[in-house]
Amino acid sequence: MARLLAILTLALAIDPATIPIERLTAISGDVSGVRVPSLAPACRPGGEDPVTHIRCAGDTGATPRGLLEGAIFTGAITGYRWEQRQAIYDAYTTGTGPDGRPRGYTHMAVHLGCKPGVREYHGIYPPHPCNGAFLNALLGELYNHAPPIIPICFVMNDDDRSVNLPADFDRSLCRLVVPKWEFPVADCDLKAVRAAFPDALLYWENPAGQSAPKRDSCSPSPLPEGRAWFQHAKRAYGLRGVLVETDLRVLGATPEAAVRAIERARDAWQDVDAVLFETDIYQKFWNGRSEREGVAYNDAIRKAVPWLKGFMSGGTAP
Secondary structure (H helix, E strand, C coil), X not given: CHHXXXXXXXXXXXXXXXXCHHHHCCCECECCCCECHHHCCCCCCCCECCCCCCECCCCCCCCCHHHHCCECCHHHHHHCCHHHHHHHHHHHHCCECCCCCECCCCEEEEECCCCCXXXXXXCCEXXXXXXXXXHHHHHHHHHHCCCXXXXXXXXXXXXXXXXXXXXXXXXXXXXXXXXCCCCCECHHHHHHHHHHCCCCEEEEECCCCCCCCXXXXXXXXXXXXXXXXXXXXXXXXXXXXXXXXXXXXXXXXXXHHHHHHHHHCHHHHCCXXXXXXXXXHHHHHHHCCCHHHHHHHHHHHHHHCCXXXXXXXXXXXX
């Protein structure tokens, strides 16, 4: 099987190295809003799907209402079978969105960090192979889909201090790379990821309410603040951009509050690409917030903040 997977990844319909930077950075997608009702876990609350072994409750007992309605968390796309992933890719690109038109999403955030035998994302998703052949095949599926989907590769687990991907993983398949999800520090992670992916476009995702990273052992002293840190990160690591996170639970339901929070950070981010990345991902997965609500909310933010470059919490594709 490993040999077959390795062969499959070599037969790419598109060479990632040939994708122009303008296309790589024209980011659009939805990390948890696209619904495929046929893939909703078929299990009672607290149980698990008999085929995928996806669970219907998290490790704290919380019920992911969106998941039970078929919402797809792309960070855990590894939790689905091959034929199910094909249905997800179809829904994500040519499938009909809430406005009656094809969604047309072009990028998908995927988590590649892996621990053998360990369930993922609050224990909901089953373990998957951690070998390079499996990960290569997964990313190959995205490039080979019609139309192709560009992966945004999250390459470290929260407790990783280095990039621990398998030796047989083809790193050239990741043109856009992020160390970790919404992590408060960045220098050591960015340094490690840049060394592992010397040619990739490198991004940092900010935790909500924190426009620049806090100090770690790799940070310069004194720690540059705001815009100065991003200028430092561009020089030191070739940082391309910040994946912007806001918190609907703190800001409230109106997009105007998120707009104000983003505008307050504009000076800090002016030298890098700021991508509207995570706004209501949590609510769509856990609370059952509808895709239509998410698209309307994020479209309103993008309209009010035209300097944002792309989106990943859903929206109307260009």
